[in-house]
Amino acid sequence: MAKAVVVVATVHFVLVLTLYQAIKDNERDYNSNRPARRLGYNNSPPHFDPLLESMERSLDKDTNESLQNNSTYLNDDGGVNITYRIMVLFPFLDVAPKDGFIDYNEMEFWIVHQAIDRLNYRTKMALELHDKNGDGLVSFSEYLPHITNKDIEGENKRRGPAGWWYDQFKIVDADHNGLLNFEELKDFLHPEESTIEKIQEWLVKDEIRQLDYDNDHKLDWMEFEMGAYDAYMNYIALETKGDEINVPSEEDVFAMLDRDQDDLLDWEELIPFLQYLNPGEVQRAKYYTRSLIDEADEDGDGKLTVHEMINNEQVFYNAFYLHTKESDEKIRDEL
Numbered sequence: 001m002a003k004a005v006v007v008v009a010t011v012h013f014v015l016v017l018t019l020y021q022a023i024k025d026n027e028r029d030y031n032s033n034r035p036a037r038r039l040g041y042n043n044s045p046p047h048f049d050p051l052l053e054s055m056e057r058s059l060d061k062d063t064n065e066s067l068q069n070n071s072t073y074l075n076d077d078g079g080v081n082i083t084y085r086i087m088v089l090f091p092f093l094d095v096a097p098k099d100g101f102i103d104y105n106e107m108e109f110w111i112v113h114q115a116i117d118r119l120n121y122r123t124k125m126a127l128e129l130h131d132k133n134g135d136g137l138v139s140f141s142e143y144l145p146h147i148t149n150k151d152i153e154g155e156n157k158r159r160g161p162a163g164w165w166y167d168q169f170k171i172v173d174a175d176h177n178g179l180l181n182f183e184e185l186k187d188f189l190h191p192e193e194s195t196i197e198k199i200q201e202w203l204v205k206d207e208i209r210q211l212d213y214d215n216d217h218k219l220d221w222m223e224f225e226m227g228a229y230d231a232y233m234n235y236i237a238l239e240t241k242g243d244e245i246n247v248p249s250e251e252d253v254f255a256m257l258d259r260d261q262d263d264l265l266d267w268e269e270l271i272p273f274l275q276y277l278n279p280g281e282v283q284r285a286k287y288y289t290r291s292l293i294d295e296a297d298e299d300g301d302g303k304l305t306v307h308e309m310i311n312n313e314q315v316f317y318n319a320f321y322l323h324t325k326e327s328d329e330k331i332r333d334e335l
Helices: 002-031 050-060 082-093 104-130 161-172 182-189 197-211 221-239 250-257 267-277 281-296 306-311 318-334
Strands: none
Touching: 050 104, 082 104, 082 306, 104 182, 104 281, 161 182, 161 197, 197 221, 197 267, 221 250, 221 267, 221 281, 250 267, 281 306
16 A cells, blocks of 8 residues: 555656646747747746646745645546546636636636736745845845946947846836835836836837847838748737738738838837737737637637537647656656
């Protein structure tokens, strides 16, 4: 009996480690498509199941005690019971109305909630890590102690990431006291999520800086087509469900944004385009919601039943599903 318990616990822990590595690999795959220029930038979509986030956090804290005490998602043979997890979660999503279906709005509310929870958790962890004197506030030198005044004062707008991070720090410091509280730190780590106009201005100017080859602080047609429109296409395909007929051309999008018709796009004209240039985790969660519904909706009614979700469980547990199936035999061999 004791040996069986040890085996199950060992299988459990190995599976958790496999999932954790799968999550990290999945994040690296997403991040490889675009440089992670910002301190809190994360491109991977939020987990559908909050249990996966909980598992990841437990391992980040170097403890598996809470995981070992929670076996409700394990089969008798130690495997993850994804079917059970979907059945448990379904009623929590099916609420408005509670009709046995999960529509887009219900799924979006759930996924966006997971994204916001992850943002808040990461901000909380960053505050705890960098708040050296325990006052609940973080200074620039506390967060980035390796950056010197010489780094910050470098060559103007081409001074590299140190200068841009310092500019960003000053912008999110709403009360101008040189310290960031929780909300200000969240804007610093995740400026894509902020609704503050000055932060959005900084963000758009930063995007222009990445694409502006002639250094005129604006995007001409070629710069827009080669950089900004490509980013737009990544997300508009989800909005139009792959219907290319309804996707505006480069010319149409450029003309729509170019309000003064000078054949150049300045930062103010690009503000409405920010959700495509650099979507934050919340905006990305909305795109992710659309893809979940589209991939699992077997009868095309725009809603999901619990059976459709179970039949397409790999859609909702993609990171775990792909990696654990490949490593099942290896785990058994190691035992």
